Amino acid sequence: MAALMPINLWFCPNEDLAPGIAATLAAYWLDEHEREIAGRFLFERDRRQYLVAHALVRRVLALETGIPEAEAVIWRSSRGRPYLQTPEGGLPRGGDGLDFNLSHAHAYNLLGVARSCRIGVDVERLDRGEQQGFEVIIETFTEGEREWIGRAAAGRPRDRRVLRLWTLKESYAKARGLGLSLAFDSFSFTLAEDRGVIEFRPPADDLAGRWRFLELEPVPEVVASVAVEVVEVEAADPPAVHLRHGFPWGRATPRRLTLEAPLR
Numbered sequence: 233m234a235a236l237m238p239i240n241l242w243f244c245p246n247e248d249l250a251p252g253i254a255a256t257l258a259a260y261w262l263d264e265h266e267r268e269i270a271g272r273f274l275f276e277r278d279r280r281q282y283l284v285a286h287a288l289v290r291r292v293l294a295l296e297t298g299i300p301e302a303e304a305v306i307w308r309s310s311r312g313r314p315y316l317q318t319p320e321g322g323l324p325r326g327g328d329g330l331d332f333n334l335s336h337a338h339a340y341n342l343l344g345v346a347r348s349c350r351i352g353v354d355v356e357r358l359d360r361g362e363q364q365g366f367e368v369i370i371e372t373f374t375e376g377e378r379e380w381i382g383r384a385a386a387g388r389p390r391d392r393r394v395l396r397l398w399t400l401k402e403s404y405a406k407a408r409g410l411g412l413s414l415a416f417d418s419f420s421f422t423l424a425e426d427r428g429v430i431e432f433r434p435p436a437d438d439l440a441g442r443w444r445f446l447e448l449e450p451v452p453e454v455v456a457s458v459a460v461e462v463v464e465v466e467a468a469d470p471p472a473v474h475l476r477h478g479f480p481w482g483r484a485t486p487r488r489l490t491l492e493a494p495l496r
């Protein structure tokens with residue numbers, strides 16, 4: 233069996249793309265739909281977040297496929313999930329089955345690209361000040377997950393547990409294209425003390441064995457998760473994961489990570 237293409241992850245803080253440069257790239261690269269959304273933001277901070285995230289998507293898709301940034305056709309499902317349209321004749325750099333997913337929040341962006349499998353990503357910031365809203369988030373979890381959260385000391389240790397579970401649930405729901413329409417208490421995670429999924433119990437319509445998860449803290453105070461559905465390979469042979477930091481102007485050497493199967 234041929235070696236699988238690695239899963240590529242890009243973690244890009246907004247500050248890695250100066251506002252003027254982000255605006256220039258967006259003016260050339262973004263499509264009408266993206267430019268229209270960018271024009272709607274009330275706060276410049278939110279517009280900047282959107283421009284950096286979408287310049288990142290188009291740059292990375294160009295590197296991955298050979299389709300120039302402004303020429304990639306991105307369509308969205310009825311639930312809003314973006315997909316790259318494969319041009320007639322296939323992707324210029326070959327390969328097929330490309331999937332990507334984006335998360336952008338609180339001045340950080342995470343983009344995941346996979347081949348022949350679905351991917352979902354989510355990034356959140358622990359230090360969210362007054363607007364945390366963690367109590368509302370916790371109410372959406374299963375009873376077992378709420379108990380696990382309650383056993384941690386109040387403050388950072390508890391918040392970290394909340395966001396580890398939240399980003400894992402979001403990454404899974406996003407990989408499936410369902411987003412928040414999937415009830416977050418219809419599936420559950422049992423997590424290791426520091427990092428790693430011990431057990432994943434999927435919703436009734438899915439199989440646990442198809443999924444691999446990765447937890448990351450790309451920089452301090454930032455929690456991120458990746459969910460990958462691996463259907464075409466042996467359980468023991470998941471694809472490699474390459475993580476790169478910053479806006480991809482050049483050839484950054486990736487950090488190599490492992491996509492572990494849940495222990496149980």
Ligand SMILES: CC(C)(COP(=O)(O)OP(=O)(O)OC[C@H]1O[C@@H](n2cnc3c(N)ncnc32)[C@H](O)[C@@H]1OP(=O)(O)O)[C@@H](O)C(=O)NCCC(=O)NCCS
Nearest residue numbers: 310311312313314334335336337354406409410411412413
């Ligand atoms: C997807 C969703 C979970 C996003 O969560 P979030 O934590 O606020 O945002 P994130 O930054 O992590 O992710 C946002 C990105 O996920 C992607 N996305 C949007 N909808 C998605 C979906 N259904 N599945 C996977 N990814 C999705 C997009 O790239 C989006 O960014 P963009 O709109 O700027 O392109 C949430 O918005 C959702 O559930 N959307 C679905 C809404 C829906 O069902 N709509 C029905 C018709 S209107």
